[in-house]
Amino acid sequence: MRILIKRILIFMIIPALGFIFLSILYVKRDVYQDFGKHKNYSWKYFFQSLGDISTKKLLQNPPNYNSFIFGSSRSTGLYACYGQEKIKDAKFFHYANWNETIGGVHAKLKFLDARGYKLDNIFIYIDSDNSFKEDGRGSQHDHYLLTGQNKYIWYFKHYWGYMSTMDWDKLKILFGFPVSGEIFPNWESDPVTNDHSHICTDSVLKHYGNTRTDQAHLELIDSLKRTGFLYARPAAQSYLAKQISPYEVETLNSIKGILVKHQAKYHIIITPLYDQMKFHPADRKILEYVFGSNLHDFSGINVFTNEPGNYPDRKHFLPYVSKAIMDTVLQ
Numbered sequence: 001m002r003i004l005i006k007r008i009l010i011f012m013i014i015p016a017l018g019f020i021f022l023s024i025l026y027v028k029r030d031v032y033q034d035f036g037k038h039k040n041y042s043w044k045y046f047f048q049s050l051g052d053i054s055t056k057k058l059l060q061n062p063p064n065y066n067s068f069i070f071g072s073s074r075s076t077g078l079y080a081c082y083g084q085e086k087i088k089d090a091k092f093f094h095y096a097n098w099n100e101t102i103g104g105v106h107a108k109l110k111f112l113d114a115r116g117y118k119l120d121n122i123f124i125y126i127d128s129d130n131s132f133k134e135d136g137r138g139s140q141h142d143h144y145l146l147t148g149q150n151k152y153i154w155y156f157k158h159y160w161g162y163m164s165t166m167d168w169d170k171l172k173i174l175f176g177f178p179v180s181g182e183i184f185p186n187w188e189s190d191p192v193t194n195d196h197s198h199i200c201t202d203s204v205l206k207h208y209g210n211t212r213t214d215q216a217h218l219e220l221i222d223s224l225k226r227t228g229f230l231y232a233r234p235a236a237q238s239y240l241a242k243q244i245s246p247y248e249v250e251t252l253n254s255i256k257g258i259l260v261k262h263q264a265k266y267h268i269i270i271t272p273l274y275d276q277m278k279f280h281p282a283d284r285k286i287l288e289y290v291f292g293s294n295l296h297d298f299s300g301i302n303v304f305t306n307e308p309g310n311y312p313d314r315k316h317f318l319p320y321v322s323k324a325i326m327d328t329v330l331q
Helices: 002-029 050-060 073-077 080-086 102-114 151-163 168-174 202-206 215-226 246-261 281-294 319-330
Strands: 067-070 092-094 121-126 265-270 295-297
Touching (some): 002 151, 002 168, 050 102, 067 080, 067 102, 073 121, 073 319, 080 092, 102 246, 246 281, 265 281, 295 319
Parallel strands (some): 067 092, 121 265, 265 295
């Protein structure tokens, strides 16, 4: 009987010690950048939330920003450093999130307003396929100061989400071995503007407006057309079903209230997506009623969406499109 109990205890203790060891490595590696301060908060691993990382970076930087960019991953092509060149005395911070909803934008604006930031210049990307999903409510993966979650519960969610989905790549991360591929995009972000996937330099700004016409890009687009990935769109304009709910109308009006309170110069931009779909006329009317001439609609069939080469992954458009959009709305 004693031998049996001893074997059971060994059977239980060894895995427990292993789990404790991995937990210590988890805290040491700090894969979500939850513990202590870091030199630069950038999207390093695929499972990180851009909104969470960006909020941590904002809190570590001096609170002297007065201009902000909001939106989904598509907004990462809208360079904050270029906005600072275009707008006098603007100090931009790029405050985006993956699959950002209108509620996520609202939460970030409320957070900035409560913290005493100036909101002088605002760019908000609205997507016809993401912004109004699930009543437009913000992501629960965002920073706990935005979602209202308990700080320590939030840390535990990060921990349990990582440990309960442990795979070979995540194990390699804990032990400090190199990883690559989809799990390790390892983006660098500008330490000041939080521009994503690049550091702001004169060279970056010089090439910002360049279209992709190199041979490798053209061959890629031709291949994607042949396989049907870049499918042919209907010649006639198509419209989405109605999607803006009464709750979302309240959210939109609250966003407008914050912007008016700060006397912000703001631009609400409906992004040009590959599917060339436009908002339902009733939804478009709501957006126009709330934001008036500050609404800029680049959806549907136009010079940007007609060019398949602008959408090598079919979800995002090339950065030069965002530059052209900023130039247009600032005229």
